[in-house]
Amino acid sequence: MSELTTIARPYAKAAFDFAVEQSAVDKWNEMLKFMSEVVKNENLQLLLTGSLSAQKIADTVILICGEQLDQYGQNFIRLMAENKRLTVLPTVLKLFNHYMEEYQAISEVEVISAQPLSIEQQNKIVEAMEKRLARKVKLDCNVDSALIAGTIIRTNDFVIDASSRGQLQRLANELQL
Template sequence: MSELTTVARPYARAAFEFAVDKNTIEAWSTMLFFASEVAQDATIAKILTRDKAPQELADLFLNVCGDQLDESGQNFIKVLAENGRLSVLPRIAQLFAGLETEYNKEVDANVVSAYALSNTQLKELSISLEKRLARKVNLNCSIDKSLIAGMVITAGDLVIDSTASGQLSRLSHTLQS
């Protein structure tokens, strides 16, 4: 996975910088998502692994994408085909989305709770996290009844564990020290 990231990162950065310069971040995000879905199609994935001329691969890929890509998106696909990098499109799209989130000063926070949270609780949690992280927070909530009580919040590198088992574990560790 890290090798794919190393290969995809410069392409994602270049596409993102171009999108910022042209004020077309949303359009590029849509194009890259679509192109990544095309690259992940089983039939297309097989074709990408065969020995074909870069121009032939680019033409095939662009025919499948149709009018979903504008001229700059088509040129991007041609560059990827020329460099034999069409197969890393899914990772490029992921990295682009991460750059977009960072640019918009947003963070995705995963909240796993023992029970469903009310709208008031979600709003308070969101406000609290936005203050702590100094950015807009997008909450992704799920329920795990095995937690018994509390919740685990993960936002980037930050992990907040307020579950009953987490508190008991910390208490046990403190008592053993």
């Protein structure tokens, strides 16, 4: 996976920098999503790894994408095909999204709770996490009744486990020492 990331990073960075320069970050995000889904297709995977010329592969992908791509998106496909890198488009999309979140200073925070959270509770979590992370927060709320009570809050490598299940697990670990 890290090899794919290493290969995809310069493409994602170049696409992102160009998108920012053109004030078209959302448009590029949509184009990359579409391109990524196209190259994930099993039949197209055979074409990408086959012996066709880079020009024919690029033309085929551009034809499939149709009006979803502007001229710059088409050039991006041609460049990646020329370098035999079209298979890493899903990784390019992930990195592009990461750059986009950094640029927009948004962190996605997952909240797992035993019960559905009220709007007021969600707002309090957003407020607290924005202070803690010093950036805007986008909540992804899920319900897991196995927590018994409380919540688990996750973002990147940061976790707050305030669930009853988590407290019971910590207590069990302490008692076994």
